[in-house]
Amino acid sequence: MATALFPAVRKSLGKVRWYLEGMMGADAYHRYVDHHAATHPGCEPMTERQFWRDKYDWEERNPQGRCC
Template identity: 60%
Template sequence: MNTVTTGLKGFAAYMRSLMGADAYQKYLEHFESTGHPGPAMTERQFWRDRMDRQDTNPQGRCC
């Protein structure tokens, strides 16, 4: 049973990564590791900024 649970967790993490759901967490990790001055964006600010950048500079995406 443990192997199945581990496999499902791995698959779920893969799907979150594939869909970009973990982008904010990756942003925070990068922000902290590079020592940016000032506070990090809130999650709401991050997603708004990301959507604005994708709208102004569309690149290969499905929709």
């Protein structure tokens, strides 16, 4: 009985993690890569490090209302 509980708990925790990452923007790079592959096939996307640097630079140049 306990072994049947673990997959359900793991699945639930995975959904919570997915939700929190989406809410906090932590999934932005993965969304970028998916979008880039769909709109620019054959072109190499930015690395994750380049992506985050570009994203934060853009946010500094274009301040918008955000909580933090």
